[in-house]
Structures are given as structure tokens and as C-alpha cells.
Amino acid sequence: MTAFPMAAVAATWSCSLIQLEQSFYAQPALTLAQALIGKVIARRVRRKVFHARIVETEAYVGSHDLACHASKGRTNRTEVMFGPAGRAYVYLIYGVYDMFNIVAGEVDDPQAVLIRAAEPLNGWSADLSGPGKLTRALKISRADNGVALTSDRLHLLDDPADRPQIVATPRIGIDYAREWKHELLRFLDPTSKALSSRSGLSSTPR
DNA sequence: GCGTCGATGGCA
DNA sequence: GCCATCGACGCG
Numbered sequence: 001m002t003a004f005p006m007a008a009v010a011a012t013w014s015c016s017l018i019q020l021e022q023s024f025y026a027q028p029a030l031t032l033a034q035a036l037i038g039k040v041i042a043r044r045v046r047r048k049v050f051h052a053r054i055v056e057t058e059a060y061v062g063s064h065d066l067a068c069h070a071s072k073g074r075t076n077r078t079e080v081m082f083g084p085a086g087r088a089y090v091y092l093i094y095g096v097y098d099m100f101n102i103v104a105g106e107v108d109d110p111q112a113v114l115i116r117a118a119e120p121l122n123g124w125s126a127d128l129s130g131p132g133k134l135t136r137a138l139k140i141s142r143a144d145n146g147v148a149l150t151s152d153r154l155h156l157l158d159d160p161a162d163r164p165q166i167v168a169t170p171r172i173g174i175d176y177a178r179e180w181k182h183e184l185l186r187f188l189d190p191t192s193k194a195l196s197s198r199s200g201l202s203s204t205p206r
Numbered sequence: 207g208c209g210t211c212g213a214t215g216g217c218a
Numbered sequence: 219g220c221c222a223t224c225g226a227c228g229c230g
Contacts (some may be wrong), residue, residue, distance in 0.1 A: 058222070067222070077217065095214030097223050114222055132223045173222050197224085 014104035021177060022150055025086035028174040029104040032085075033186050036102070036113060038164040039159040040121065043077055043138045050138060053162070055192035056117035058171045059185040060101070063110055067177035070110030080146045081097040081110035088154065090135070093169035097132030100140045111160035116172075116186070130196040164189040172198050 017040060018196040025032060034057075041052045054075040060068035069091070070078045080089045081103055089101040089112050105111035126137040135141065142155070149155050175181055188195055 060219060060222080069222080072218070075218075080225065091222090092214095092216060094223055101222085116222085129211070130223070171222070176221080 016161065017159050019150070020158055022086045022148070025102060025104060026084070026106065026148065027112050029059040029187070031062050032102070032104040033057040033113045033185070034166055036115070036156075037166050037189050038159065038162040041115070041118060041138065041161060042155050042157055043140070044153045045139050050125075050126075051122055051157075052096040052118035052126075052134075052138065053121055053159075054115060054118045055164075055194050056115075056186070056196055057116040057186040058116060059104075059187070060112050060114065061185065062105070066173060066176075066180045067174040068110065068112070069159075074110075077171045078110060081112050082108055083146075086149050088140070088144050088147045088149060090140060090142050091123065092142060093132075094160045098135040098141045099131050099146075100135050100138075117188075117192070118125055119192060127194075129194045130198075165191060172196070180205050 006120065027035070030046050036054050039054050041054060043128045061069045062068060065071060070081050074082055077091055080087055083103065084107055085103050085105055087103045088101050090098050093099050094129060100115045102115065103112050112129060115134060118134055120126045120128060128134040128137055142194040144154060147154055148185045166187050167190045169186045169188070170182055171186045
């Protein structure tokens with residue numbers, strides 16, 4: 001037969017992807033949030049690995065940023081943001097959803113990037129078009145808080161061929177953050193069909 | 207298609 | 219008493 005065995009196809013596909021190392025994350029949240037658009041989440045659940053391409057992020061740029069949880073101080077919840085970059089910061093919102101963030105910047109400078117939406121890759125199908133839906137589908141929870149993103153269970157890959165267009169807009173759901181609510185700290189790939197429903201672009205015809 | 211609202215629990 | 223959300227519902 002002419003068809004490749006499925007395992008061979010998958011191996012060929014992932015060969016073009018390079019795992020991001022810890023040093024990649026040690027940059028300001030402002031630039032990391034943009035660099036993460038087009039990167040691929042690799043999430044292992046038991047024996048299976050699921051891949052998803054990030055299409056929407058938000059930067060939380062430090063303790064002076066009124067929308068950043070660390071602006072209220074260093075607490076048990078925000079502790080991981082004060083540590084080294086490249087770890088997961090996962091917390092519960094509205095008593096319902098876990099939010100997946102990636103710690104950015106330097107030690108003692110609490111910055112992070114919220115992963116808001118992604119599109120499933122490699123034949124897998126799921127609705128990842130929102131931060132709550134994404135963590136539910138990828139089974140990311142507070143149990144993953146503090147995990148290094150160089151781990152086997154959860155890490156990120158770079159596709160050097162993926163050079164996404166990036167649009168900046170205000171962040172979502174932070175009306176309380178005074179002047180910070182207007183800052184252009186949300187980034188997205190405007191060509192994606194998997195943007196969050198509150199993105200203002202997800203249903204825009206093209 | 208759009209606005210409004212309730213669920214739900216950890217945190218300060 | 220607040221939320222870095224989602225989905226259901228009412229309206230039209």
C-alpha cells in the first residue's frame with residue numbers, strides 16, 4: 001500500500017518542531033505574550049499527547065499592573081509568579097474554571113502570560129476557544145500550578161515555519177483595573193477561527 | 207445576533 | 219465581597 005503508517009506520519013510532523021527551553025520564557029511578559037502566538041502546547045494525558053497551536057494570549061506585566069494578581073501583593077496564590085520564568089501559574093476563577101498562565105520575566109518581578117485560546121493540531125478535535133474551555137479540554141488544573149514547562153507532561157514547541165500575523169487589543173474581563181484596562185496587552189492571530197468568543201474577532205467574516 | 211444573568215469557591 | 223468565564227435564556 002502507499003499509505004504511511006500513522007506513527008510514521010506523526011513522527012515526521014513533530015520532527016519539524018523544537019521544544020522551547022527555559023531561557024525562552026525569561027523575557028518580559030509583553031514580548032513573551034507575542035512570541036507565544038503560533039507556539040504549540042504539548043500536553044500529555046496518560047499515554048497520549050495532545051498538540052494545540054496558541055492563537056490568543058494576554059500579558060500581565062508586573063506588580064504595578066492593576067490587572068495582575070500580584071498587584072495585591074505576594075501571597076500563597078501568586079507565589080509562583082515571583083519565581084523563575086517558564087513555570088505554570090494555574091488558578092481558579094469564578095469558582096469554576098482553571099486559568100493557565102506561563103510565568104515570565106525575572107525572579108521577584110511577577111509577570112505572566114495568560115493562554116486564552118488555541119486550535120487543536122494533528123487531527124485531534126476540541127473547542128479551545130477560551131481560557132476556561134482550553135484548560136478543561138487539556139485537563140490543566142491547579143494540580144499543575146508551579147510545574148516547569150520543560151516537563152514531559154506539559155511543555156511548548158516551536159514551529160520555525162509558523163510566522164503568524166499578530167494583532168494587539170485591550171485585555172478581557174478586567175474593568176476594575178482603571179487605566180490598565182485600555183492597555184493593548186492582548187495578542188491574537190486574526191486569521192484564526194479559534195479565538196475566544198469575547199475577542200471581538202471570532203465571528204468576524206473574512 | 208446580542209445583552210443579561212447565575213453558578214461556584216478560593217482568596218484577601 | 220470580589221473576580222483574567224461560560225453557557226443558557228430571553229428578546230426579536
